Amino acid sequence: MLARYLAPLGVLAVVLLVPSFCQDIYPYTDRNCRTDVPYPPSDPKVSTFVLNLDLDPKDRWAPLAKNKSKEIQFLIDDIIDLIGNFIKDKTKITSILDDIFAPIAYTLPQPYQDEIIGISESSGVPLGQIVLFNIFYEVNPFCTSIVAETPNGTLFHSRNLDFGVFLGWDVKNKQWDVSERLRPLVVNVDYQKGGKTVAKAVHFAGYIGVLTGVKPGVVTMTMNARKSTDPGFLGLLQWIIGQRSQQWMGFFVRDTLLGATDYASAKTTVINAKVMSPAYIIMGGSKSGEGAIIVVDRKKPAYVEVLDPKKGKWFLLQTNYDPVNKPPFFDDRRTSGVKCMTNTTQKAVGLGPIYNVLSTKPNLNLLTAYTAMMQVDTGYLETFLRECPQPCYPW
Numbered sequence: 241m242l243a244r245y246l247a248p249l250g251v252l253a254v255v256l257l258v259p260s261f262c263q264d265i266y267p268y269t270d271r272n273c274r275t276d277v278p279y280p281p282s283d284p285k286v287s288t289f290v291l292n293l294d295l296d297p298k299d300r301w302a303p304l305a306k307n308k309s310k311e312i313q314f315l316i317d318d319i320i321d322l323i324g325n326f327i328k329d330k331t332k333i334t335s336i337l338d339d340i341f342a343p344i345a346y347t348l349p350q351p352y353q354d355e356i357i358g359i360s361e362s363s364g365v366p367l368g369q370i371v372l373f374n375i376f377y378e379v380n381p382f383c384t385s386i387v388a389e390t391p392n393g394t395l396f397h398s399r400n401l402d403f404g405v406f407l408g409w410d411v412k413n414k415q416w417d418v419s420e421r422l423r424p425l426v427v428n429v430d431y432q433k434g435g436k437t438v439a440k441a442v443h444f445a446g447y448i449g450v451l452t453g454v455k456p457g458v459v460t461m462t463m464n465a466r467k468s469t470d471p472g473f474l475g476l477l478q479w480i481i482g483q484r485s486q487q488w489m490g491f492f493v494r495d496t497l498l499g500a501t502d503y504a505s506a507k508t509t510v511i512n513a514k515v516m517s518p519a520y521i522i523m524g525g526s527k528s529g530e531g532a533i534i535v536v537d538r539k540k541p542a543y544v545e546v547l548d549p550k551k552g553k554w555f556l557l558q559t560n561y562d563p564v565n566k567p568p569f570f571d572d573r574r575t576s577g578v579k580c581m582t583n584t585t586q587k588a589v590g591l592g593p594i595y596n597v598l599s600t601k602p603n604l605n606l607l608t609a610y611t612a613m614m615q616v617d618t619g620y621l622e623t624f625l626r627e628c629p630q631p632c633y634p635w
Contacts, residue, residue, distance in 0.1 A: 370446060400608050426442065
C-alpha cells in the first residue's frame with residue numbers, strides 16, 4: 241500500500257534528476273510524429289448519455305449516476321485513501337468531507353445545486369464527496385487543445401485531457417491511480433431541450449461542469465488548467481467564506497456554451513469572465529479565423545491569442561503554459577505538438593491527422609484519459625479512451 245504513494249515521488253525524482261529521462265528524449269517522445277493511426281481509431285469509443293434539460297435538475301443525471309455509482313465511489317475512495325496518508329482514520333476523513341464540502345452544495349447557483357444533490361441521491365454517494373469530486377476538476381486538468389483551419393475554412397477543434405498527476409501510483413500497471421479510475425467514467429453528453437440537441441459535451445459521470453464541448457454551428461470550447469500565483473483553491477476558500485462574486489470554471493464554460501448565439505459574443509463573454517480558477521479557454525467558431533486561446537486570470541485582464549490563417553497562422557495549440565512563456569524542460573508538450581501540426585500541413589489537416597498529433601508522445605502520456613474530436617459545422621463530437629503504452633512519460 242505504501243508503495244502506491246511513495247512511487248510518484250520516485251517518478252518525479254527520476255524525471256528531474258536523470259537528464260536522459262527528460263521528456264524530449266526517446267522513448268518518452270516518439271522519434272517521428274505519428275501518421276500511422278487510422279481514423280476512426282481502434283481506441284474505445286465512449287457512449288452517449290442524453291441530458292434532458294426539460295427535467296427537474298435533480299432528475300437530469302439520475303440514470304447516469306445510478307449506472308456509474310460504483311465507478312464514482314471507487315474514484316472517491318482512491319482520493320480518500322490519498323488523504324489517509326495524512327489522516328489515518330477513514331471515518332474521520334469522510335466526516336470532515338461531509339462537514340466541509342456538503343454545505344457548499346447549497347451555496348451553488350441553480351441548476352447546479354439541485355443537479356449535484358440529485359447525483360448524490362441517485363448514486364448513493366454522500367453529498368460532500370460529490371462536491372469534492374466536482375472541485376477536483378476546477379483546478380487540475382492538464383491538457384493539449386488544438387484548433388485548426390483547412391484551406392477552405394473548415395474548423396476542427398480537438399483535445400487530450402490529462403488528469404491525475406501525483407494522485408496515487410498503480411505499481412503493478414505503472415499507471416496513475418486516478419487516471420485509471422477516470423477512464424470508465426468518461427461519457428459524451430447530448431444536451432437536449434424539447435427533444436432537440438442544443439449542445440454536446442464530454443463529462444466524467446458525476447461531474448456537471450463542462451471542460452470540452454460543442455454547440456453545433458456556433459462554437460467549440462475546451463478548458464485547460466493554468467498554474468498561477470493566484471490559484472483556484474484560493475477562489476474556493478473565498479467561496480466557502482462567502483465571497484461569491486466569481487463563477488466556478490466548469491459551470492461558466494457550460495453556461496457560455498449553452499448560451500452562445502455566435503462566436504464573437506461568446507468570445508467576449510470569456511474575455512470578461514470573473515472565475516474562481518485561472519485557466520486557458522480555447523475556442524473555435526464556424527467561420528474562417530474564428531479561433532482563440534484566452535488566458536483567463538482571476539484578477540488580471542485576459543490575454544488573447546487568435547487564429548490568423550491569412551498570415552499563415554492556421555492552427556493554435558495550447559497546453560498548460562502561457563503562450564508567451566517557454567514551457568519547462570520537464571513538461572514541453574507544446575514543442576512536440578507544434579512540430580507535428582506543422583509537419584501535417586494545412587492542406588492535409590483533418591480529423592485523422594490531428595488524432596495522430598494527439599497520439600504522439602508526449603502529447604499522449606500516462607495521464608491522458610481521453611481524446612475528443614470536434615467539428616462545429618456538423619456538431620460532430622467523438623471521444624476515445626486513451627492509454628499510453630510503456631515506456632511512456634508520466635505527464
